[in-house]
Amino acid sequence: MKMLLSYMLCFAYICTLIKKIMRTSFITSKVEIEDIITHCDVCFVGIIEADGTPYVIPMNFGYSNDEIILHSAPEGKHLRLLELNNRVCVTFCSDKKLVYQHPDVACSYSMQAKSVVCKGSVTFIEDLSEKELALNVTMKNYTDRPFKYSKPALANVKVWRVKVDEMTAKSFGQNFKNHRG
Numbered sequence: 462m463k464m465l466l467s468y469m470l471c472f473a474y475i476c477t478l479i480k481k482i483m484r485t486s487f488i489t490s491k492v493e494i495e496d497i498i499t500h501c502d503v504c505f506v507g508i509i510e511a512d513g514t515p516y517v518i519p520m521n522f523g524y525s526n527d528e529i530i531l532h533s534a535p536e537g538k539h540l541r542l543l544e545l546n547n548r549v550c551v552t553f554c555s556d557k558k559l560v561y562q563h564p565d566v567a568c569s570y571s572m573q574a575k576s577v578v579c580k581g582s583v584t585f586i587e588d589l590s591e592k593e594l595a596l597n598v599t600m601k602n603y604t605d606r607p608f609k610y611s612k613p614a615l616a617n618v619k620v621w622r623v624k625v626d627e628m629t630a631k632s633f634g635q636n637f638k639n640h641r642g
C-alpha cells in the first residue's frame with residue numbers, strides 16, 4: 462500500500478514537472494510577434510465557406526504595419542468566397558522543433574514553436590502603383606531585392622490586403638532541453 466502511494470506521488474510529481482516544462486505562454490510584445498510573422502515563409506489563410514464551414518489554404522505573404530499582403534490569380538474559389546464574406550483568420554507558425562523531456566515517455570514529447578493568429582478583413586488593391594508597392598512588401602519577406610513589374614503582370618494579379626484587427630501570439634515548450642536532431 463505504501464509502495465503504491467509513493468508510486469502515485471512520484472507519478473503526480475513527474476506530471477506536474479512535465480506540465481511546468483510544457484508551459485505555454487502568451488507573447489504580448491509587438492516586436493516579438495512581428496518577428497514570428499516575418500520568420501515564416503508561408504501562412505494559413507482561413508476563409509468561410511458559403512455553408513459556414515472553414516476553408517484554409519497555404520499562401521505566401523508579406524507583412525507591414527498591421528497589414529498582411531497576399532496575392533493570387535484573378536479567379537478562384539478563395540475569391541468567390543471572399544465576395545460573400547471578406548473576414549479571414551491568418552495563422553503563422555515559426556521556430557518549430559520536436560522536443561522531449563525523456564525519450565521513452567510519450568507524454569513528455571512536445572513541439573517547441575511560436576505562433577500568431579490574426580483576424581481581419583480582406584480588401585483588394587486596384588491601383589497599379591499601390592499593387593507594385595504591396596508586391597514588393599511580399600518579396601521583401603523572401604529576398605532583399607526590390608522588383609519592377611510590367612503593367613500586364615500587375616493588371617493580372619489580384620493583390621489582397623488584410624487589415625489586421627485582432628492579433629494573438631503564443632509560445633510553446635520553450636523550457637525543453639532535449640530536441641531531435
Ligand SMILES: Cc1cc2nc3c(=O)[nH]c(=O)nc-3n(C[C@H](O)[C@H](O)[C@H](O)COP(=O)(O)OP(=O)(O)OC[C@H]3O[C@@H](n4cnc5c(N)ncnc54)[C@H](O)[C@@H]3O)c2cc1C
Pocket residue numbers: 503518519520521522531532533534536537538539540
Ligand atoms: C507553400 C504554398 C504557398 C502558396 N502560396 C500561394 C499564394 O501566395 N497565392 C496563391 O494564390 N496561392 C498560393 N498557393 C496555392 C493555394 O494554397 C491555393 O491552392 C490556390 O490559391 C488556389 O486556391 P483556390 O481557393 O482558388 O482553389 P481552387 O483552385 O478553386 O481549388 C479547388 C479545390 O481544390 C482544393 N485545394 C485548393 N487549394 C489547395 C491546396 N493548397 N491544397 C490542397 N487542396 C487544395 C480545395 O478543396 C478546393 O475546393 C500556395 C500553396 C502552397 C503549398
